[in-house]
Amino acid sequence: MAVPLxxxxxxxxxxxxxxxxxxxxxxxxxxxxxxxxxxxxxSFWQLVGSSTLIAVGTTVVxxxxxxxxxxxxxxxxxxGRELLFTLFTMGLMFPFAVAALPLFLLLxxxxxxxxxxxxxxxxxxxxxxMTIVILRGFFREIPAELEEAATLDxxxxxxxxxxxxxxxxRPALGTVSVLAVVGSWNNFLLPLLVFNEPTWWTIPIxxxxxxxxxxxxxxxxxxxxxxxxxxxxxxxxxxERQLVGGLSAGATKG
Amino acid sequence: xxxxxxxxxxxxxxxxxxxxxxxxGRARARRRALHWLTAVGFQxxxxxLFGTLxxxxxxxxxxxxxxRWGGFxxxxxxxxxxxxxRLFKDxxxxxxxxxxxxxxxxxxLLQLPFALALxxxxxxxxxxxxxxxxxxxxxxxxxxxxxxVLFSMIFAPDDGLADHVLGAVGLDGAGGQWFSDPSxxxxxxxxxxxxxxxxxxxxxxxxxxxxxxxxxTEAALIDGAGPWQRFRNVTLPLLAPTLRISVxxxxxxxxxxxxxxxxxxxxxxxxxSETMAVTMFQYGFKRYQVGYASAISVVMFGICLVFALAYQxxxxxxxxxxxxxxxxxxxS
Numbered sequence: 267m268a269v270p271l272x273x274x275x276x277x278x279x280x281x282x283x284x285x286x287x288x289x290x291x292x293x294x295x296x297x298x299x300x301x302x303x304x305x306x307x308x309s310f311w312q313l314v315g316s317s318t319l320i321a322v323g324t325t326v327v328x329x330x331x332x333x334x335x336x337x338x339x340x341x342x343x344x345x346g347r348e349l350l351f352t353l354f355t356m357g358l359m360f361p362f363a364v365a366a367l368p369l370f371l372l373l374x375x376x377x378x379x380x381x382x383x384x385x386x387x388x389x390x391x392x393x394x395x396m397t398i399v400i401l402r403g404f405f406r407e408i409p410a411e412l413e414e415a416a417t418l419d420x421x422x423x424x425x426x427x428x429x430x431x432x433x434x435x436r437p438a439l440g441t442v443s444v445l446a447v448v449g450s451w452n453n454f455l456l457p458l459l460v461f462n463e464p465t466w467w468t469i470p471i472x473x474x475x476x477x478x479x480x481x482x483x484x485x486x487x488x489x490x491x492x493x494x495x496x497x498x499x500x501x502x503x504x505x506e507r508q509l510v511g512g513l514s515a516g517a518t519k520g
Numbered sequence: 521x522x523x524x525x526x527x528x529x530x531x532x533x534x535x536x537x538x539x540x541x542x543x544x545g546r547a548r549a550r551r552r553a554l555h556w557l558t559a560v561g562f563q564x565x566x567x568x569l570f571g572t573l574x575x576x577x578x579x580x581x582x583x584x585x586x587x588r589w590g591g592f593x594x595x596x597x598x599x600x601x602x603x604x605x606r607l608f609k610d611x612x613x614x615x616x617x618x619x620x621x622x623x624x625x626x627x628x629l630l631q632l633p634f635a636l637a638l639x640x641x642x643x644x645x646x647x648x649x650x651x652x653x654x655x656x657x658x659x660x661x662x663x664x665x666x667x668x669v670l671f672s673m674i675f676a677p678d679d680g681l682a683d684h685v686l687g688a689v690g691l692d693g694a695g696g697q698w699f700s701d702p703s704x705x706x707x708x709x710x711x712x713x714x715x716x717x718x719x720x721x722x723x724x725x726x727x728x729x730x731x732x733x734x735x736x737t738e739a740a741l742i743d744g745a746g747p748w749q750r751f752r753n754v755t756l757p758l759l760a761p762t763l764r765i766s767v768x769x770x771x772x773x774x775x776x777x778x779x780x781x782x783x784x785x786x787x788x789x790x791x792x793s794e795t796m797a798v799t800m801f802q803y804g805f806k807r808y809q810v811g812y813a814s815a816i817s818v819v820m821f822g823i824c825l826v827f828a829l830a831y832q833x834x835x836x837x838x839x840x841x842x843x844x845x846x847x848x849x850x851x852s
Contacts, residue, residue, distance in 0.1 A: 267655055267715070270674055273681050289684045327569075335566035342559035350563060357574055359828040361776035363797040364821040367804040367813055368577035368584065371591060391573035394566055423558055452663035454779040459805070470665030474783055477669045484673060491670055495662055502661040506654065509661075510723055 271495075278489030285485045300489035309464075310490075313472040314497060320385050320457075320468060321450040325443050327390035332397035332442070333435075337427050339398065340405035341413065351402075357395035362455065365392075370459045384460040385468075389450050397442045400512065404438035405431060441512035444505045451498060469494050578821065584814040591810035603815035613816065616796045619706060623774040626710050632766060635718040636759075639725035640751065653726070657719040664716070668783030671712045675699055699785050702792040709793055712780065717773070721766045728762030729755070764835055768828075775823055796820050 277285055278300050279293040288294065304310050338344075339351055369388055378384035408431060416426045432439070454470040461467055467475070476490050502509065585603055587595035607613050638656065642649050659667065674681045675698035682698065698708045732755065740750045778797035781787060787794030787802065794802075796816055804813030 267659070267719075270670055270681075270715070271658070273674070274670055286679060289679070289681065290688065331565045331569055334562040338559045338562035342555070342562075344556050344559035346560070350567075354566070354570065357570065359772060359824050360574065360578065361772070361797075361820060361824055363776050363778055363800060364581060364817040364824075365574060365577040367591075367800065367810060367817060368580040369573065370805075371810075372573075372577060372580075387569065388573045391569045394570050394574075398566065423562075427562075448661065452661075452665075454663060454665045454783070455801075470663045470779075473663075473669050474665050477672075484676075484679065487669070487673060491666060494666055498661050498663070498666075499658060502658065503654075506657075510657070510727070513720070513723065 274488045274495075275492050277485055278492050280485045282483045282485040285488075297485075300486050301493065303486075304490055304493055310472070310493065312465075313467055313469045313494075316382070316466050317451055317468040317497075320382055320389075320466075321447045323382065323386040324389040324393065324450040325446040327386060328393040328397050328446050329439060329443055331390065332394055332401055333432065333439070334427075335394070336398045336401035336405055337431060339402045341423075341431075354395045354398050357392070358399070360392075362392055366455060366459065373460060379460055380463050380466065381460075382466055385450075385453070385456050385466075388456060389453060390446075393446055393449060397446065400442055400445075401435070401438055404435050408434055437508075441508045444508040445512045447501065447505075448498075448509065451501075469497070581814045581817045581821075584811055585818045587811040588809075589811040590808045591804070595811065597811075599811070603812050604819070606812065607815050607819065612791045612794060612799055613796070615791060616794055616799055619793070619795060620774055620777075622706060623710065623713070623777065624771050627713075627770045627774060628767060630710075631714045631718050632721055632763075632770060634714070635721035635766075636725055636763075638718075639722045639729060640755070642722070643726060643729045653723070657723055659716045660720045660723075662716070664779035665783050667712065667716050668780050671715075672699065672784045675708055699793075700789050702789055705785060705789065705793045709781065709784065712784070713777075716780070717770075721770070724762055724766050725759065728759045732758045764831075768831055768836070771827060772824055775820060775827075 276293060277289075279296045279298065280288070281297050281300075284293065284297070335354070339347065373379055373384045373388070378387075412430060412434075413426055416430055421429065451468075452470065453468070454474075457466075457468045457471050461471065464475075473491060473494050477487050480486050480490075584595050586598060586600060588597040588599045588602070589595040642652055642656075646652075677683065677697050677700065680698075697704065699705050736754050736758070737750055740754050745753065776797055777795045778801065781793055781795050781798050782801065785793045787798040797820065800813045800816040800820070802813075803809045803816065
């Protein structure tokens, strides 16, 4: 499992010439310049910055909007609830590729191409079903007595939501945030469609472009790949528990 | 108890006051309306976002599928179902359907059993199991684009790691074109998909296995059941809900496969690794046949919808029974 990753890390420390003479063994000598060159160039950091901004933006929008909707699904009995909830859960099985084409036309007509919002808003919209389903499950578990107590103390629905429900649901909010970050970070098709200019390219787009540009310089591409993997793997090692918990909650409750 | 916000026109001085029961009824209706508005008010941002950026594009794709249209202005040249009849005569699209079935079949027969076996193995108390879990799951975190570029270099003819490894064990020439040979491209892609996705399924199974009470397997052990019997008669039935979800996700994933294929082969050589989503992308964004591409989108959506509904109706019904009954609960 780890062989491709180790191979990539080692290959990044070779020169391309060395890589073709000595493809499998350890680098001899170790050549750090592939890595340092990339880290020293502004374009790589631009990708990291752009990916980060888009991931954070998506997460804020999708979690805020979903929390409101999930609150209403979990704590209110109202006419049309089942219908609305079915509508959102149906979204779980809409493949993004189906909507890609008309979504692109829509974004073009409202001038959101080459604009980070053109990626953030659709990503948030497509993330709603999963986030709502997970949060609704958590919100239901908060006991009704707490709500009664809050109401007696003069809390309206919004006050209960903001002052009691959200602070109590912090672990659940963490889980859905991690899922949203990972989803946004790895998205390829949407940034590919929306960003024509390199200004807002994200890491997956940058990686593909870099390979196309330096297709002959294998060692360089390997170094680039490894550096592109680092943020995701670092994030994973920090957020592992939240992520795995979220995936199994999402899968079994979806 | 009357509301001060909504003056009641009928209760002026010259109208006979309504009996208390009616007043209470009206107040209740008003309260109920207010309650409904509050509840739905919380839904508004989600509905706006979902409606404009998910539902509207979906509906538009269905509409556009009936036109021969290049994607500029509003759709014109209504052609009825022509795009769909053309689709089902198009050898590339028929190939897409076949490749989709192939990937589903391979996933169900090879990838998921492999993931299950590893999950069962990692559920034992073995040394370093946390490390293994992390290692197997790590590929799932990497984007498909990064995975794709990595493996396109590993399977590069002659220079790649795969050919060198084969050469080193004396199988020179057993490697070869990998992604650029029509006869091996799908197998190689499947290998990459397995590397990337089996960890996700394994994690699902591990979560499922951990929810199985240890007493059950212990009881079976005391009754003299061997390891296979314990697995077959205790573990597997209790894991069934997890397995059904994993199969569902696997099939839906195969239908919409795009990123990996686009990065590695772009559908080549000569369409031999093309998927429905890649064909859609080609027609919609490269050849400006937006109407035809929309028809492909609609068929993809149809497949997902029919599969999801049938699966929910026949396979998931038992699992969802608990979930739907709790939905009738009171709320506030």
